[in-house]
Amino acid sequence: MPRPLTMKRVAAELGVSITTVSKVLNNRSDIGSTTRARVLAKVAELGYRPNVIARSLTLRRTRTLGIIVPDLMHSFFVEILSGIESVARSRGYGLLICSSNEDPRREREEIDMLRQRQVDGIVLASTMSAGNTDLLQELAAEGIGLVMIDRDDYPSVRCDRVVTDDQLVGELATRHLLDSGRRAIGHICGPPMAHARRRMIGYRHALKAHGLPARREWMALGGFMVADGYRAMTKLLAVRPRIEAVFSANDPSAIGAMKAIWDAKRRIPDDIAVIGAGDIMMGDLLRVPLSTVSWSRDDLGKRAAELILERVDPDPPDLPRRVIIPPYLVPRRSSGGEE
Secondary structure, three states, rough: OOOOOHHHHHHHHHHHHHHHHHHHHHOOOHHHHHHHHHHHHHHHHHHHOOOOOHHHHHOOOOOEEEEEEEEOOOOHHHHHHHHHHHHHOOOOOEEEEEOOOOOOOHHHHHHHHHHHOOOOEEOOOOOOOOOOOOHHHHHHOOOOOEEEEEEOOOOOOOOOOEEEOHHHHHHOOOOOOOOOOOOOOOOEEEOOOOHHHHHHHHHHHHHOOOOOOOOOEEEEEEOOOHHHHHHHHHHHHOOOOOOEEEEEEEHHHHHHHHHHHOOOOOOOOOOEEEEEEOOOOOOOHHHOEEEEEEEEHHHHHHHHHHHHHHOOOOOOOOOEEEEEEEEEEEEEEEOOOOO
């Protein structure tokens, strides 16, 4: 009968300790590259497969991360997930991916489900409501790591965060429209969330820096969906004197605004220039390519993965970390920029 494939056998054939083999398989950093290579080569040669269930019971770790995003159809979040997955997989972690559909009750259900699955940590892009503070605070008490991405709500929850500079997003977009010679610039606001409010503040600051008022009638309540942008732009089209440009809180709402402008028989950018935020996939392939403010979703995902893996390490950092992914302008034809 063949000998069972165990860590003990791998260690015996190499003449090293079982602890050394375990550290290599758990990707610990205190093992030299030569020893690591020898162990991995012997593991491959023998076809050894660790017993994940037994190891998770011993270490009280499942080597699984939970990811909750608002929308799995939005290319923005898919790109972030790709960045998270590339880092997690290289460290031997699997992912459980959930969607809240911007519903705080569903978000709560997904968090509870991930707790029951005993994930080591959760990466969360929170919903438009901040009603799950108590549940998120419980995660820390239970030793479950938490990293919040893209959205910066739940200020009382101590956790790591990876976001962009949303005030600068608003300033970059509005300054670009101002630099193109537009002065009557409207803003389609996002939902009542921290990063949407910061983009509005950036819009107002850019106007003020140019000696222009941020008129109340120039700001229309909107949201992050195409339909929100359409409804808000319909209101802005009725403003007199007419606005010359609009900064929309994100790209989907900017696309809705563009549709409303076309339905009103107005031209983009000749009559009204448009710019969004987020650089949605294929925004450059629209009838009129959409100008936007972008930031690296891949970097955002990778940094979030790095933070959550450090947080679930046996010796995690003492204080929460905050990483800012810098935004940059992507001018296209909708604002009179580059093709």
